[in-house]
Amino acid sequence: QQQVKQSPQSLIVQKGGISIINCAYENTAFDYFPWYQQFPGKGPALLIAIRPDVSEKKEGRFTISFNKSAKQFSLHIMDSQPGDSATYFCAASIDNTDKLIFGTGTRLQVFP
Amino acid sequence: NAGVTQTPKFQVLKTGQSMTLQCAQDMNHEYMSWYRQDPGMGLRLIHYSVGAGITDQGEVPNGYNVSRSTTEDFPLRLLSAAPSQTSVYFCASSSSTGPYGYTFGSGTRLTVV
Numbered sequence: 001q002q003q004v005k006q007s008p009q010s011l012i013v014q015k016g017g018i019s020i021i022n023c024a025y026e027n028t029a030f031d032y033f034p035w036y037q038q039f040p041g042k043g044p045a046l047l048i049a050i051r052p053d054v055s056e057k058k059e060g061r062f063t064i065s066f067n068k069s070a071k072q073f074s075l076h077i078m079d080s081q082p083g084d085s086a087t088y089f090c091a092a093s094i095d096n097t098d099k100l101i102f103g104t105g106t107r108l109q110v111f112p
Numbered sequence: 113n114a115g116v117t118q119t120p121k122f123q124v125l126k127t128g129q130s131m132t133l134q135c136a137q138d139m140n141h142e143y144m145s146w147y148r149q150d151p152g153m154g155l156r157l158i159h160y161s162v163g164a165g166i167t168d169q170g171e172v173p174n175g176y177n178v179s180r181s182t183t184e185d186f187p188l189r190l191l192s193a194a195p196s197q198t199s200v201y202f203c204a205s206s207s208s209t210g211p212y213g214y215t216f217g218s219g220t221r222l223t224v225v
Contacts, residue, residue: 006154034213043116043202043216044155089154099170100145100204100214104154 003027004092006103013110019077021106023090026071030092034100035064035075038087047088048075080110114138118203118217125193125224133188133220135203143206144186145170145214146178148199155202161186162208193224 005024013019025033034049050057050064050073057064063076077084090103119134137144145160147170157170159178167178175197177189186205190197200221204214 009152032212036216041218043204043218045216046213049213099157099160099168101157101171102147102155104152 003101004090004103006090006106008106009104010107011109013080013108015080015082015110015112017080017110019080019084019108019110020074021088021090021108022072022074023092023103024070024072025092027092027094028071029094030101032093032095032098033064033066033073034091035062036089036091036102038089038105044089077108080108082110082112084108085110116203116205116215116217118201118220120220121218123220123222125190125222127193127195127224129193131190131193133190133201133203133222135186135188135217136184137186137203137205137215138184139205139207139215140183141205141215142183142208143214144180145204146176146186146188147202147204148172148197149202149219150199158188158201190222195224198222198224 035047036044037047038044048059048062052068061078066073088106091100093100116137142163146158147155156172161167161180200219202219204216206214
């Protein structure tokens with residue numbers, strides 16, 4: 001049973017556009033929702049994270065939107081750049097250091 | 113500060129062989145985890161540990177063994193390698209007191225033939 005569902009599997013965006021990746025979760029005990037960015041040949045790196053007590057968190061061009069009632073959260077990348085081309089993973093855990101369950105990933109390609 | 117170090121980076125095994133993937137962190141993190149990454153399946157948790165001497169199973173523990181004798185090291189043992197264990201393996205660590213978020217190693221690419 002997949003606890004964190006991520007879509008789309010791949011995304012192509014033009015430079016300057018907005019990239020949107022969506023995730024849905026099932027376990028209402030989850031209370032920590034990070035996003036990770038992974039470049040080819042590298043390990044994932046923490047990008048931004050949110051807790052369910054806020055509906056939005058912004059760091060630079062990256063924003064997480066969180067909808068607790070719908071059990072959904074999404075990553076928005078504003079003014080997407082070719083350097084943002086990577087695979088993005090959403091994840092969830094019951095606390096910030098408990099078992100971290102990942103989505104299946106979204107491969108983002110940003111074309112100039 | 114090296115962070116999370118995984119060795120080896122690449123390994124080819126024959127079916128039935130055993131091996132140990134090494135993971136070490138120098139950040140004094142209490143929490144450590146092993147993941148495997150397969151195309152289209154994301155990162156799946158194999159085993160994790162909340163401190164020295166304490167380990168627990170993740171989503172896909174079968175065929176793997178772990179132990180945590182020190183805070184720094186968290187080796188993953190493949191008992192009898194199978195082609196289904198061909199994957200990229202990542203070790204990660206996190207602090208319980210912050211800054212939060214797992215730090216990942218650069219991975220071990222394992223092929224079982």
